[in-house]
């Protein structure tokens with residue numbers, strides 16, 4: 001059921017050995033790219049229908065074309081390796097097991113879009129991943145895959161490493177840019193989008209780690225062939241971070257279109273300690289909770305979007321029936337209350353009120369009015385927050401109001417209002 | 418032109434218009450809170466959201482541009498519910514004790530809540546009370562009222578180039594505070610009050626001293642004197658229901674007399690005097706190889722800036738006191754003698770467009786007898802309008818009264834002090850004639866007028882051509898000051914005013930000041946100048962008289978003692 005397109009080397013080669021990477025076909029795609037016309041590379045990526053793997057699922061070729069169109073002497077490529085959302089660990093897995101792939105992907109895109117400098121923004125807590133990347137950058141430079149005149153071509157490009165101060169919101173594009181610029185991580189008003197005015201005011205393309213490692217694979221097999229993998233509008237493979245009360249936790253690479261149930265029960269080996277599955281949180285902390293009867297849903301961005309959330313970083317968090325729905329949601333909301341950057345009203349003030357309202361349900365002191373309030377508040381936050389954090393953090397509540405509404409009503413004191 | 422539909426009305430607006438402006442141009446009002454014309458877009462309050470067909474979430478109309486065929490709803494149930502919810506959220510973390518707030522009835526949050534029909538809040542109060550910043554004589558910062566709209570940060574950073582205020586902390590603990598300390602006095606704040614003039618609520622506000630003035634007015638043992646700055650007469654009217662740019666000099670004098678002041682004088686008198694002293698200082702520097710360029714000193718916000726951020730250029734600043742302080746010094750020496758009173762029994766109040774003047778009046782240097790402050794209390798234009806409201810007069814219907822003498826006869830040169838470029842123009846009107854011994858052909862120096870950030874002119878004096886420059890708002894001032902500090906300034910004399918537009922745009926002026934307001938007030942200022950019989954400071958008979966009867970000569974010993982001052986470095990580390 002797994003389809004190892006981008007994780008084939010993981011656990012097989014020595015990640016610190018550039019020779020291992022080259023022996024297994026590494027940097028062949030970059031060599032090929034350097035001999036292609038820039039527009040051909042962009043067309044391959046367009047043919048592949050690759051979508052961003054960082055959560056929003058945006059068509060990668062559109063963003064790349066956007067950057068390619070910008071003129072000007074300075075353009076940046078940023079690899080987003082902030083991965084701060086609880087339940088996600090696939091970017092770390094890629095960095096620690098096959099780091100050269102990221103560099104190769106960045107270099108190809110930089111060449112195709114005429115970008116001249118790159119950054120990898122790694123989550124501050126990822127000590128080992130940072131060390132691996134430092135070594136990898138040195139090695140790549142030594143072997144002329146980075147720096148001036150890459151592989152003796154007239155193309156020059158280098159990458160610097162930056163690490164975050166451990167705040168989740170820094171994974172958001174503009175907050176990340178502000179953070180690299182040395183300011184507190186807070187988003188900006190869009191538009192303009194980063195591809196026109198980004199890092200240090202220059203056009204900037206920001207892509208997730210997993211998105212980038214797909215680039216060498218696409219160039220190697222061709223965009224058309226790539227687009228045959230997975231689903232018609234959601235092509236390729238996806239790394240799934242499987243965690244929670246499941247037997248075999250870990251990262252799995254599957255083609256899009258496999259059901260959630262198969263991932264949990266076949267790859268994951270089912271529920272731990274012979275417990276019963278109660279629900280699953282999809283995507284990560286800002287994803288929806290879905291009940292057991294929905295597990296046959298296929299993993300596909302289009303389906304995920306129906307949850308009023310664009311969260312598809314690829315986490316599956318399994319919850320067995322020992323857990324209380326409201327305790328979990330309180331934990332989720334508290335996380336976002338702490339991580340909110342404080343800039344916009346709905347997110348800054350909304351989480352504090354969600355905590356108060358949830359606590360009422362936990363204490364069985366809620367009224368039907370509170371049910372209406374929590375629903376309305378969660379929706380207003382989702383519809384009006386300035387950045388993706390506040391827009392997606394209420395997803396857990398919105399989804400449980402839909403699929404577990406009875407549990408809310410059971411906890412309401414229906415005689416008061 | 419772009420065709421779109423708002424609330425089922427077909428509209429056609431220019432490209433790149435925001436939905437908010439498209440609606441406003443067509444008489445559809447979308448409420449806003451963080452939005453302020455002329456300032457940068459914050460888009461963080463989220464009040465101005467609208468529904469756009471085909472779009473999932475709601476969009477902020479302040480930041481979304483119109484597109485061909487767009488269908489927008491500004492009042493759908495979803496939009497109204499969102500606006501109401503957001504406002505309730507703001508109120509849940511706000512000290513909403515409105516009657517105890519100086520911004521009561523002038524508060525944008527209060528009026529928004531009222532418009533949205535919020536009579537109770539679904540959400541629990543979650544305010545964690547924080548200490549109030551009363552560290553300085555000019556401004557009070559009450560974080561418990563702050564709604565984190567970001568306007569103050571923007572004006573301080575982008576208009577003033579100061580960066581004093583910052584959004585610190587995350588999530589619910591986010592707070593707008595001075596970046597490196599709790600209090601404005603911990604930072605190189607200039608007390609310009611631009612932040613206060615844009616704050617939609619009562620979170621940054623001038624230190625209200627109206628009660629102190631009431632007390633003095635009712636103290637039988639005190640003689641009360643009031644002086645009125647040039648910029649106040651073209652702005653007070655708008656706070657009291659008259660059109661923007663109304664000239665209300667005569668009514669203002671009547672109102673101050675009704676309040677009970679014994680003497681109502683004109684700061685324009687000492688503005689004329691400033692021109693004489695400063696003009697002579699300039700000539701002295703030019704002819705004696707003194708430090709040049711010389712920079713004006715009337716603006717206390719600018720002095721605060723220079724002392725804290727550019728101590729190395731302090732010798733460039735004219736030693737002349739500001740007109741407010743020259744007035745105070747003469748009031749507590751010359752005038753107390755005339756009326757045979759002791760300085761301790763005389764109270765000098767100033768009406769100023771400015772919050773930094775409150776700080777200036779409290780400086781140690783500003784005590785002519787070494788004990789009493791020359792100016793006892795400074796009220797902003799806003800505070801005066803509040804006192805007049807309290808007194809209960811119909812300002813528009815008041816008769817006109819002239820200022821009292823001996824500090825009542827003034828010239829058009831003094832009248833224009835309130836507009837950016839005015840001090841420079843007034844000075845050149847005098848310096849030209851003193852040096853060239855011939856009348857100035859055209860006394861209106863249009864090159865230094867108007868709202869361009871930096872303006873320049875050159876004038877021939879005694880056979881040499883000299884260059885002069887004018888800057889208003891501190892971000893523009895910085896450009897000129899940097900040249901001075903690195904020795905590349907091509908100018909002989911520079912005027913700097915800290916507030917955009919000069920004092921007519923001061924931090925103590927009526928709320929709602931935008932570029933158009935500044936323009937209207939400036940226009941009124943030049944009308945005043947044109948209407949005056951005398952338009953050059955050195956022609957003022959009152960000025961001639963005070964030199965004859967008291968001061969002796971410009972830059973003389975007594976002038977030096979009473980009308981000049983010195984500056985010192987107050988750099989923060």
Ligand SMILES: Cc1cc2nc3c(=O)[nH]c(=O)nc-3n(C[C@H](O)[C@H](O)[C@H](O)COP(=O)(O)O)c2cc1C
Nearest residue numbers: 052053054080082083171172173207208211388389
């Ligand atoms: C609060 C927040 C946190 C985010 N964190 C991450 C992250 O850790 N890694 C990531 O790749 N994208 C993250 N994103 C998404 C990015 O903003 C952006 O969409 C993504 O990096 C684009 O890359 P992609 O198109 O390759 O997915 C986050 C978004 C939000 C709103």
Ligand code: SF4
Nearest residue numbers: 341343344347387390
């Ligand atoms: S939704 Fe608003 S407060 Fe929350 S993180 Fe984004 S910008 Fe900051």
Ligand code: SF4
Nearest residue numbers: 573606607609610612
């Ligand atoms: S008074 Fe002026 S300098 Fe001080 S914080 Fe306000 S805007 Fe900034």
Ligand code: SF4
Nearest residue numbers: 563564566567569616
């Ligand atoms: S102090 Fe006033 S202007 Fe500044 S953020 Fe708070 S409410 Fe807005």
